[in-house]
Amino acid sequence: MAGPARRSTGARRNAPRNQQRQRRVREGGDVIAVLARAVREVENAVKRGRVTPTVRAEFQAIALVLREERARVQADSTIGDTRRGEQLKRLDGIATILATTAVRESGLLALLADEAVASDAAKALKREMLAAAGIETAEEEPPPPVQAEAAPAAPERKVVPQSVISRQLANPFLAPDFSAARPTVARPRRLLNWELLTPLLNSFERAGGGAPACMALPFPSSQFTPAGSELMPHQGQLVAAAAQGHRTFLLADEPGLGKTAQSLLAAEAAQAFPLLVVVPNVVKTNWAREAARWTPHRPATVIQGNGETIDAFADIVVVNYEVLDRHVGWIGDFGFRGMVVDEAHFIKNKTSQRSQHVLELSERIRSRVPRPLLMALTGTPLINDIEDFRAIWQFLGWIDDEKPLGELMEALEEVGLTPADPGFYPAARKCVIDLGIVRRRKIDVAADIPARRIADLPVELDDKAGRSIRAAERELAARLVKRYESALAARESATVVEEIDHELVRKVAGWELKDTTTKATGENVFSMMRRIGQAKAGLAADYAAQLARSAGKVVFFAKHIDVMDTAEETLDKLGIRYSSIRGDQTPTARQKHIDAFVKDPEVAVAVCSLTAAGVGLNLQVASNIVLAELSWTDAEQTQAIDRSHRIGQTEPVTAWRIIAAQTLDSRIAELIDSKAGLAARALDGSDEEVQSSTDVQLEALVALLTDALSPAGAVSSR
Template identity: 30%
Template sequence: MPPPLQPPRRAAGASDWKAAVAALSGGLTADAPAPDTVADSPEARTTMGLLFELREQTPRSADRWRGATAVRASATRPRAGAYRLGVRPVLRSDSGKWVKSTITWSNVGYQLNRLNLNVEQHRWFCQFVPLHRVDRPVYNGQDTEWLYLDEFESPLLWHLLAEAVRLGIGLAGSHKDAQVTVGTTATVQLDAALTSTALTLSPVLTIDGRAHPVGDAGSIGAHGVYTYALGANPAIVLAPSAAPLSAEQRTLLGSAGPSGLVVPAGEVDEFLRGYYPTLRRGVPVTSTDASIEFPPPPPPVLVHTVSFEPKQAVRLDWQWQGDRDEEAETELLGRVADAVPGLPAPADPDAPTVTLTGLPAAEYTDKSLPRLGEVAGLRVDLVGAKPDYRELTATPQLIVTTVETEKRDWFDLGVLVKIDGRSIPFDPIFRALAKGRKKLLLVDNSYLSLTQPVFDRLRDLIDEARALQEWETGLRINRHQASLWSDFEDLADETEQAVSWRAAVGGLLRLERADTEAAGEADAADAAALPGATPLPAGLNATLRPYQVAGFEWLAFLWDHGLGGILADDMGLGKTLQTLALLSHAVQQSAGPQTGSSVSAGSLPHGPFLIVAPTSVVSNWLTEAARFTPNLRVGSVSSTQATSGRPLAEQAEGLDVLVTSYALFRLDAPAYQAHGWAGLILDEAQFVKNRTSQLHRAARDLDVPFKLAVTGTPMENNLLELWALFSIVAPGLFPSARRFTEEYLRPAERKVRSQGELIERLRRRIRPLMLRRTKDVVARDLPAKQEQVLRVELDPRHREIYDTFLQRERQKLLGLMEDLEANRFIVFRSITLLRMLSLDASLVDDEYADVPSSKLDALIEQLDEVVAEGHRALIFSQFTSYLALAAARLEKRGIRYSYLDGGTTDRPAVIDEFKTGDAPVFLISLKAGGFGLNLTEADYVFLLDPWWNPASESQAIDRTHRIGQTKNVMVYRLVAADTIEEKVMALKDSKAKLVQAVLDDDAVFAQSLTADDIRGLLEP
């Protein structure tokens, strides 16, 4: 390495050029004190200026300890200290001169009103001091009048100076007639000239192409330079540098020595080989006269040091050797990335050392290092003994045993895994699976993949099992996990099973067979609800339709046998009334032969019934109960125990029915679990369809003798949602989500010949425990419902914007389809953007506010006729921002409307306003209006944006097409032509087959939204 050198101060001759070059390469920087702060202030009028002055520093000494720390530089006075470029605020006097007045950097923030300053200019000065202080210590010095640009570390200075010109802030010099100029670009470099006797390296400073002496110059931070001229024609020129200045470049500025470095002709080769590569990294070196050709830099070498440490740890270091070359380094890094994608550390010497432990260390050593050793330009150095990491690849074998414990709900599990002749306890495998790990490292440095099919099944089982901390005393299975042991049994090569858990679900299977045999060819649910089988409860204040009587009898059958089920009647057929009839029957039955007008307190042996419903529907249950079953004592919970200060048991005391919301049920799950209940009713039970959610687990784990799910949409997207509901109301009917998928979904995907048999088997298993009737079968007296799709052409400007966004999103998303689950959030965000753009371009960006919305034009055109003829309409959209645009158009048209979305605070009042008022239009968000509404006052429905979930649209339409409607219902779907909305319509039709296949007919059923579905949505 060349020796460290000092900046040149005298001519560099043949004997000392090496030291001079080294000094130039070593470059030093100096710290400088930071200025004081300023504050902000309001408007004024006096013009302000920025005064520039070259100031000579006068540092303290033993015999000079007071007085100024710097004085104005002078051409007539010998220079005794370093020069720095100072600036301070000044004001323009009435005579047009710049005067210091009393304004300084320390008080400028307080002078706005007193000195009648220009507001914008004053604000500029208040910004100057904080920006000057960036990355500098804050302290108060004696020289408070001046700030030094030499210390200005922020390159935003140049933006400030440009802004000063715009604001009319004068840039003045303190010398008479001094000129202050701000240039555009400055460069600092060495110019090489080779003669027959020597190589001369001369420092060159240029500003906007004009050369300036480097001796009369200084640096402004690392981002700019200034030059000065004293004497008869004083001038100051400053400009930003073309690139950040190195320490070596800054050393060249202000040098008082001769103009160049001289390398004797005989030593030029030595300079080029040993010193030039180091020098050029700090200072650009050129040859304007082309008298010398510099050698190309050697290619860089990337050294990768791998240190093997105790406890299965590997430390990784990266370091470049040789001359740095961005293009060559980028190419080498590309080869490294191709060899080992996703390196655990960036190949940069400034990057921190990375230490891998455990499995990542093993995989890196076993898989990555051999590939890295083959990369040209990369050197791998190993430190320490390399462990013998190796992967076990044989197919695992499982041995499973169970032993009953003294606790009724628990079984001990013993699981042993054998791979390549090694016995591996299940506990470390279980913990790795529970934490979502893909591989497992063992103590003997071997490791195995957990992504094999057998472990995939175990991972599914663990998703159903209790949290990891529940297993701290050993591996156990809870009886509430409906068939977890059965799934272990399916996976195991050897088992020794406990059979007591089977008794908990065996009765369900026997009952299914008994019901089917008793019914013969008839539907088992109908056989369970024979006319007259169970009398209606006394005090029921309603006249039930025949299908509602049959529904009540079926519910009573489940209650009497201690079975759970799903009441899945179509929307608008009175599921709430049938459920209230059951509750009244159960309360009266528990009270004995008494059938009077009231039921004694505490008549239900297990406590009151618990109804869990969406927050917006809780009040509806209270209203309907008071109307149809006044004999029931019904109460509700409006807040958590912590908020109300009342224990749940106290709130439920003396009631027959307690109604709460899903949110409160989830938040106070332990309290609900601790209280005794006669049964659990889940209204709008699609809220618990997600089998991995806390809400689902709370409903599933609630220990009650009877559970009923009430929903018109037991399945919205895929069959696993139906499985999730049955796992709550009838645990054990289906053994596990994994087996359910294997037995039904995957064969359907493969389109096997036995698909029809699979569907029939599924319907046969759910038949006794789910009752579903559709309006077209049991409510034929309902008026007709006509549906029509209105295809809307986009405005040309709207079309151009949509097509541009579509192409951009297609390019972004199609590469993410291979791993849809990992990228689902990004994919759906882009799809949502395209759906919003199909509606109105301004929903995506306000700059498109003037782009016409063809769909709103079509809506208003339809509404004009609807309103004129005295009809009333419901308008649905999933986007509240679009509903706001529709509301604005209605207001402009003079059409009165009501409005409901998820943020509506008084939902009942808004609904009543529409039902009892005369506003012809009701704007409703699809989420807020999907359930709990009876709006038969309207007979027109407009769906502004389609969705691929047919159940959501059906629920919206059935707000008006339900029992009590006397008019024909007209449904219009507004679809933007040649957009993603048409793709959504096609996809929605295919998804509708899923519900029809299992619940209504034998059509082919599909899975949830797939990568192919999304690719179809993005087709142009």
């Protein structure tokens, strides 16, 4: 034992002095102590909601040092297994704090990725941490420039749908004309040597309470509104601005104020077609529906997966963030004259792939099209701090990574001030706002919108659950058809009925409904609606999270416990705090959850049982409601909405009804609405009988059977 020990000691004596000192310091645990202090500072800052650029840089620096220290401890053969285990355990504790902190703020998660690019600030803080632990580090040198021919470029992941190829082949002589794009002319600038981006961002932090948050807008225009539709005045103002030549907008209206309609009609006013629309997955079907309503003469197509079903000849192309990566290639060369990014706060992290793709497409469009229409839509322009503006401003072409561009730079030059002048900040802020920031709150335009309204949000169930639901619906329809045909064949009359016997259809639907309540019949209208609710739960919760980030507190209603469970799991993954109000709670527990939602600003969503929380609650702290499952009656739906729409509510209330497109869900939504009209007339003194939930269930089966018996339905069932 003495020999090896002496050799080990001799080896340490021969090691360079700085390596000896680093080993002594690290074995003493100083690096871990520095990391422990730093991670607690970051954790406390995130809990307080103060996630500044400095906090993000410190977070990334901790991750860098932690990763290197863990690798060093594992590879160090000079320490025993016990000592190594102790150090790894302490490092794991720091890693756990780092991960739980990142869950609170989704923007930090990307900084933990191995491929995340370390910022200069993070590198500097890393050196400071190591210095605090007594470890000297060499100053990092910039990497040498890479020659173009040094290494082949990584192959771009490309998908080119067949429809796009067909469009290109249809008229190969009319490729997009990019020659008219306005060239950039470099001119001497008074502010050329000033650092301007930080002062511009600071100008928003320094703004007083009375500072304007919206550009001056012209008198509303209804010139481009299709017949049968009507814009609200605040919507018409933005359309008028586009008609007068304005081409970039950060449209930051609160949810429920019709940003989709404004964007589509602004594109019409600007003749910005073909138009690219990048959206979250949960709203892409709604965009196609809204396009059919507001621009009915403009065909719209939605990219699903690899795009096998898209229509490349459409004027409006809708794509969700999740599949954008595989379509960037052909989209960039398509010749779009306008681009809308919905929920634009999704691109605030410029290191994320989706942000880079959006910025790349924006740059391609701006370089090839003279004055394209670019619109960033968000109810939450700032998630954590003013730095979140950077990616959105860059998408709009107002800035690049280093400086203001184009119109913004010209406007700042015309101000005649520098960041050293006291009046620079309010003047600079106005320059940015005048470029196209439009922000209206519900309370500001309350006279324009109804005090209570229901907005349907159709979603596509295009996964395995969606296919299963459609198959089950076909099974139910087939059983109804078989019953109808048996009843028709059993008639004593020899009269041949060539068309649908609607009286018999209603009888068959009635028999089915009666059997559903008395015996097992396989798939039925109740089990179908429950399955649809389960399939919608995650999408509905995701939309509730978006609303919570955009407009504050949200009430989420569901009928079934498993739907509530799925919604709460989704909110947990998204880092959204919620209260859960259910029928099986004690009065004390129930009140605790209600108080948390009403009084705690950190609790953003109340996940409520439609039956347990639909009556007797006061949730007017929220003006947005998500109805994840349909009621069987309009009255039950209205009672839920009235938890927020009640005396004391100062803002218009919007109920977002999540509808599964092309399923029984959409039929029942239409039936509920039609029955609501009958009920309203009855309450107003009409002799019309108020309808019950049984009527809706019966009419749903009638509609299902009638469609199955029609020629189109018979073909689709085969």
